[in-house]
Amino acid sequence: MAEQVIQAGPEIGIRIDAMREDISRFSRTGEDLIVDLRNGDRILVRDFYTPAENNSLHSLILGDSTEAGVVGTLDDADSTFGQEEQIALAGLGAAGLGLALSGGDDGGDDDDGAPLPTDPTDGT
Numbered sequence: 001m002a003e004q005v006i007q008a009g010p011e012i013g014i015r016i017d018a019m020r021e022d023i024s025r026f027s028r029t030g031e032d033l034i035v036d037l038r039n040g041d042r043i044l045v046r047d048f049y050t051p052a053e054n055n056s057l058h059s060l061i062l063g064d065s066t067e068a069g070v071v072g073t074l075d076d077a078d079s080t081f082g083q084e085e086q087i088a089l090a091g092l093g094a095a096g097l098g099l100a101l102s103g104g105d106d107g108g109d110d111d112d113g114a115p116l117p118t119d120p121t122d123g124t
Helices: 083-102
Strands: 003-007 013-015 023-029 032-037 042-046 059-061 067-071
Touching (some): 023 067
Parallel strands (some): 003 042
Antiparallel strands (some): 023 032, 032 042, 059 067
16 A cells, blocks of 8 residues: 655645546545545555635545536535545535536546545534
8 A cells, every 4th residue: 555645835726636437435534635545555645634825725636637526615624524424415516516527427436336525614
């Protein structure tokens, strides 16, 4: 298992070298975003939840230049969402975001039927 560490800074979009289908889940620890990949690797984005210099929130950009739907927040709560929580969040609104980002695919899962990872801070 390899871990890549990225430091969030003044740039709003934080780019990672992973595709949506590579990601098993997102989690949050303090101000850091953790992206767990299906192959066992992990990407740690330090200070992802700390606003940028102009007070803008960070967003996660995938390897194909699409947004992952994970956006920094001003909340301080630590959270980790597994598959069951992701499914519940998808039903509460993350599915609409995924639909908008996917250009209309409302399947709610990737090609192998697994739920897509959702934003660990989206509780609406």
